[in-house]
Amino acid sequence: MILKIILSLLWFAIWMLLSWPPTITNALAGIAVAAFVTFMTSDMFDSGANPLRKPSRYLWFVWYAAVFLWECVKANLDVAYRVIHPDLPIRPGTVKIKTALKSDIGLTFLANSITLTPGTTTVDIDKERGLIYVHRMYIKDGLAISDRLPVVDRFEKILRKVFE
Amino acid sequence: MIEHIGYALILVGLFFDFFGCLGIIRLPDVYNRLQASAKCITLGTCGILFGLFLIKGFTATGIKALLCLLFIILTAPVSAHALARGAYRSGVKPCPETVVDEYGEDIKNIK
Amino acid sequence: MGRRMRWLLGLLAISAAVVLIFAAPLPSMLRWQSPLLARAFLWLVMSAGLCLWRVLRGPTAPDRAVAIDMLGILIVGLCALLSIPTGRDWYIDIGIAWALQSFIGIMALSKSMEGKDFDD
Numbered sequence: 221m222i223l224k225i226i227l228s229l230l231w232f233a234i235w236m237l238l239s240w241p242p243t244i245t246n247a248l249a250g251i252a253v254a255a256f257v258t259f260m261t262s263d264m265f266d267s268g269a270n271p272l273r274k275p276s277r278y279l280w281f282v283w284y285a286a287v288f289l290w291e292c293v294k295a296n297l298d299v300a301y302r303v304i305h306p307d308l309p310i311r312p313g314t315v316k317i318k319t320a321l322k323s324d325i326g327l328t329f330l331a332n333s334i335t336l337t338p339g340t341t342t343v344d345i346d347k348e349r350g351l352i353y354v355h356r357m358y359i360k361d362g363l364a365i366s367d368r369l370p371v372v373d374r375f376e377k378i379l380r381k382v383f384e
Numbered sequence: 385m386i387e388h389i390g391y392a393l394i395l396v397g398l399f400f401d402f403f404g405c406l407g408i409i410r411l412p413d414v415y416n417r418l419q420a421s422a423k424c425i426t427l428g429t430c431g432i433l434f435g436l437f438l439i440k441g442f443t444a445t446g447i448k449a450l451l452c453l454l455f456i457i458l459t460a461p462v463s464a465h466a467l468a469r470g471a472y473r474s475g476v477k478p479c480p481e482t483v484v485d486e487y488g489e490d491i492k493n494i495k
Numbered sequence: 496m497g498r499r500m501r502w503l504l505g506l507l508a509i510s511a512a513v514v515l516i517f518a519a520p521l522p523s524m525l526r527w528q529s530p531l532l533a534r535a536f537l538w539l540v541m542s543a544g545l546c547l548w549r550v551l552r553g554p555t556a557p558d559r560a561v562a563i564d565m566l567g568i569l570i571v572g573l574c575a576l577l578s579i580p581t582g583r584d585w586y587i588d589i590g591i592a593w594a595l596q597s598f599i600g601i602m603a604l605s606k607s608m609e610g611k612d613f614d615d
Contacts (some may be wrong), residue, residue, distance in 0.1 A: 237451055240444040295423045300403040303410055303420060306502040312416055313484035328462075335461035336426065341419050342461075343468045343487055353487040355415045355468065394576070398538055401572060405542040408549050408565060410505075414557045417549075421565045429572040436575045436587075445584040449575060452591045456568060459594070463564055463601040470605035471557035 228258040280381045287378065288333055291371065295338040302357065314343055314355045317372055321350075326383035330375060337371045390438030397431025400424045413479035414471045422464035430457055512541055532580050539576065543569050560604050567597030 235250035236242055302309055321327050331342040331352065339357040346353070352372075407420025433453040440446035478485055516537045521530060546569065549562040574590035 234451070237447050240447045292423070292427055296400050296403075296427045299407060299420050299423050300400070303403055303407040306499055308410065308412075308498070310411070310416060310481060311483050312413075312478065313482050314415075314478075314487040315484065316486050316490070331465060332458070332461040335422050335464055339419070341415070341422060341468060342465050343415075343472060353490075355419070355487075357416060357419055359483050394535065397572070398535055401539060401569060402542050404565065405545040405569075406509075408562060409545055414555065414561060417558065417561050421561055425565050425568045429568050429575075432572045432575050436579065439579060443584070445578055445587050448584065448587040448591060452571065452575070452587060452594060455591065455594055456571065459598045460568060463598055463605070466602055466605040467557060467560055467564065467608075470560075470608035471555075473609040474557065476555050476557055 224258055224262050227262055228254045231257050277382050280378060284329075284375075284378045284382060287374065288336070291333070291337040295336060298338045299357075310357050311359050312355065312357055313359050314353055315359075317352045317354055319350055319352050319372075319376060321376060321379060321383075323383055326379050327352075329383070330372075330379055333375045333379075334372060337375075340371070387439050390435040393431050393435035393438065397428040397435065400428035400431065402428075404428060412481065414476055415468060415478060418464050418468055418471075422461060426457060426460040516541065529580060532576065536573070536576055539569060539573055543573075557608060560601065560608070564597065564601045567593060567601070570597075 232250050232254040235253055236246065239246045239250070319327070319330065321330055327345055327347065331345060334340050334342045334352070334354060341355045343353040343355050345351075354372075401424065404420050404424025407424060408417045411417050411420055430453050433449045433456070436449040437446045437453075440449070472487060472491065478488070516534055521533050543566060546562050546566050550559050550566075553559045553562060571590040571594050574586045574593065578584060578586035
């Protein structure tokens with residue numbers, strides 16, 4: 221029930237932002253639309269996580285956003301360097317990586333942040349065995365193939381604090 | 385002052401967009417192209433939208449630009465992931481420079 | 496060796512396009528308040544043209560799907576850019592709707608490439 225109330229408040233906020241100059245007509249229409257959308261789709265978001273239980277996870281989410289932004293800028297510079305270079309310095313390949321995250325939303329965020337960090341893209345997630353298949357753009361020679369990526373470790377540590 | 389920061393962000397976004405498009409032409413196979421597109425285009429367009437927000441401030445356009453930014457940053461990696469998976473399952477081979485292909489081997493074992 | 500030659504040719508073509516964008520007189524359709532934004536618009540159109548080349552040329556279907564995905568996000572950027580000099584806020588509405596439609600379309604396309612139905 222508390223999840224439904226929070227979801228409907230979220231939809232109402234998005235409605236009000238989309239129809240920005242806030243008037244009373246917009247607010248009335250927004251209440252109706254938010255109630256309808258919550259009624260139709262609330263069973264899709266039944267993840268069991270109560271968002272109000274631990275307030276510290278919001279702070280961790282802000283920290284996650286900062287780290288994510290920095291890695292994203294680094295990834296873009298990396299791609300730009302590889303694309304401009306006349307010899308195209310790539311040694312691509314797919315590797316698999318173990319993950320300890322269990323919840324759906326945590327895995328989604330981990331996959332998204334792997335995709336937007338330097339040289340890696342998520343290809344597939346195997347939820348039963350806890351594996352993530354990652355396509356990497358440049359695999360160094362000395363590295364063991366199933367070695368862990370430092371970026372994935374860091375994001376996993378933060379995301380476990382946020383979502384579990 | 386804040387308008388100039390916005391224009392600078394738009395400029396940076398334009399450059400990253402261009403690098404993404406260059407990547408999709410130069411890189412050899414689908415998966416590498418997907419990397420270039422998912423990263424460069426997402427950050428480039430987000431830069432343009434955030435610059436628009438800084439220029440316009442809290443008006444209707446600025447708020448909508450912010451919402452659009454949030455939407456793109458949430459959905460672009462998901463669509464890249466779905467495309468990579470679809471390409472592998474539909475049987476597109478990785479390029480000959482590929483060093484190791486654990487996902488292809490695992491799919492073959494499952495099938 | 497061939498790769499170096501093609502790199503040089505590409506560099507020449509792109510620098511010719513950049514000179515054309517920044518030095519040629521603007522067509523009357525694009526004479527807005529700020530000529531710099533019109534140049535930026537043309538720059539994005541050039542990037543979209545590179546994408547379209549991949550759509551035409553791509554050897555397999557997933558190549559074309561990737562290029563079309565990129566084009567969708569580039570068009571959102573174009574809409575955002577257009578809404579500055581014209582001052583009309585419905586351009587960004589077009590952008591939001593386009594991003595949504597493109598995401599759903601790409602998801603359906605990748606499912607059908609995988610050889611599945613749309614129910615999962």
